[in-house]
Amino acid sequence: MATVVKVAPDIRTWIDDAAEEITRVLEVAVSAKGMACAALSGGRTPVAVYQRLAQTPWRERIPWDRIHWFWVDERWVPPDHPDSNYGVAHQVLFSKVPVNPAQVHGIPTAGLKPDEAAAAYEAQLREILPQGAALDLAVLGMGSDGHTASLFPGISELAETTRWVAATLSPAGVRQRISMTFPLLNATDTVLFLVTGADKRNLIEAVLSPERKATNYPAGKIKAARQMIWLLDQEAAGDMHPPA
Numbered sequence: 001m002a003t004v005v006k007v008a009p010d011i012r013t014w015i016d017d018a019a020e021e022i023t024r025v026l027e028v029a030v031s032a033k034g035m036a037c038a039a040l041s042g043g044r045t046p047v048a049v050y051q052r053l054a055q056t057p058w059r060e061r062i063p064w065d066r067i068h069w070f071w072v073d074e075r076w077v078p079p080d081h082p083d084s085n086y087g088v089a090h091q092v093l094f095s096k097v098p099v100n101p102a103q104v105h106g107i108p109t110a111g112l113k114p115d116e117a118a119a120a121y122e123a124q125l126r127e128i129l130p131q132g133a134a135l136d137l138a139v140l141g142m143g144s145d146g147h148t149a150s151l152f153p154g155i156s157e158l159a160e161t162t163r164w165v166a167a168t169l170s171p172a173g174v175r176q177r178i179s180m181t182f183p184l185l186n187a188t189d190t191v192l193f194l195v196t197g198a199d200k201r202n203l204i205e206a207v208l209s210p211e212r213k214a215t216n217y218p219a220g221k222i223k224a225a226r227q228m229i230w231l232l233d234q235e236a237a238g239d240m241h242p243p244a
Contacts, residue, residue: 001223001224001225001226001227001228002226002227002228003208003227003228003229003230004227004228004229004230005208005229005230005232005240006229006230006231006232007232007233007234007237008231008232008233008234009234010233010234011048011196011233014196014231014232014233015048015049015052016052017231018046018049018052018192018194018231019049019052019053019058020058021192021229021231022038022049022053022058022137022139022192023053023058023061023062025038025136025137025189025190025192026038026062026063026067026136026137027061027062027063029136029137029189030063030066030067034066035066035067035068036063036066036067036068036136036137037067037068037070037128037129037133037135037136037137038067038068038069038070038135038136038137038138038139039069039070039071039072039135039137039138039139039180039188040069040070040071040072040085040089040139041071041072041073041085041138041139041140041141041149041194042071042073042074042075042084042085042088042089043085043141045141045194045195045196046139046141046194047088047092049194050088050089050092050093051092051093053093053097054092054093054096054097059096059097062097064097064098064099064100065098065099065100065103067099067103068103068105068128069094069099069103069104069105070105070125070135071085071086071089071105071106071107072138072139072140072149072179072180072185073085073107073149073150073151073168073177073178073179073180074086074106074107074109074150074177074178074179075109075150075170075173075174075176075177076109076114076174076175076176076177076178077109077174078109078110079106079109079110083173083174084109085107086106086107090104090106105121105124105125105128107121107165107178108120108121109178114167114176114178115167117167117178118163118165118166118167118178119165121165121178122163122164122165125164125165125184126164134184134187134188134189134225135184135185135187135188135189136188136189136190137188137189137190137191137192138180138185138188138190138191138192138224139192139194140185140191140192140193140194140219140222141193141194141195142193142195142200142203142204142207142219143219144197144199144200144203145171145217146203146216146217146218146219146220147217147218147219148193148218148219148222149179149180149185149218150168150170150177150178150179151168151179151181151182151218152168152169152170152171152218153216153217153218155168155169157179157181158182158218158221160181160182160183161182161183162183163181163183164180164181164183164184165178165179165180165181165184166178166179166181167179182221182222185222186221186222186223186224186225187225188224188225189224189225189226189227190224190226190227190228190229191222191223191224191227191228191229192229192231193219193222193228193229193230193231194231195230195231195232195233195236196232196233196235196236197233197235197236198235198236198238200236201235201236201237201238201240203217203219204230204232204236204237204238204240205238205240206220207219207220208230208240
């Protein structure tokens with residue numbers, strides 16, 4: 001696995017660079033296979049990136065009809081709730097681009113119990129991904145506690161080895177979550193971490209150190225089948241020197 005670290009000098013460049021990385025990875029995957037599968041994250045950090053993807057030139061470059069879209073995690077709220085990861089992405093991105101609604105796969109949060117919703121989402125993923133295939137792209141963030149997706153420090157789901165999706169609990173905010181797990185995320189071809197803010201600096205330094213000092217944090221346990229890209233703003237990067 002190759003690890004690439006990129007540091008943007010300002011937030012506008014960071015947003016453009018993130019949109020470019022997402023677009024480039026999906027263009028390559030579609031060119032090679034005819035279809036691609038991507039998983040998006042929620043939270044505040046990627047919203048501006050999703051807005052940018054709906055704008056020129058990225059809107060015209062992304063082969064929307066050749067991509068299945070998933071979410072790495074979801075809060076246990078209705079899709080029209082302000083805290084819904086699906087709802088936010090629909091509002092700022094998918095409602096503004098020529099996407100096939102049948103290829104936008106939100107995590108179900110109505111009419112099912114959390115464990116049932118996780119199992120249903122996993123079944124959908126396994127149906128769409130060919131046998132032995134994996135996601136082409138997962139867009140992840142990292143919390144100041146080192147969590148990623150809805151995989152929080154200390155939860156039992158960090159030890160999952162077979163299930164792709166699980167019901168998890170957050171220590172704050174909307175407690176009930178549904179999240180992709182390490183078996184699926186670590187098989188993904190390209191993982192793109194989008195990280196901003198000085199409160200992440202110490203974690204970034206630990207996760208990217210040669211000794212991988214932060215492997216006790218969920219974000220430090222993420223790998224990728226082919227490449228891992230860390231896109232940082234200057235505040236998150238601090239004085240670190242990206243690996244050659």
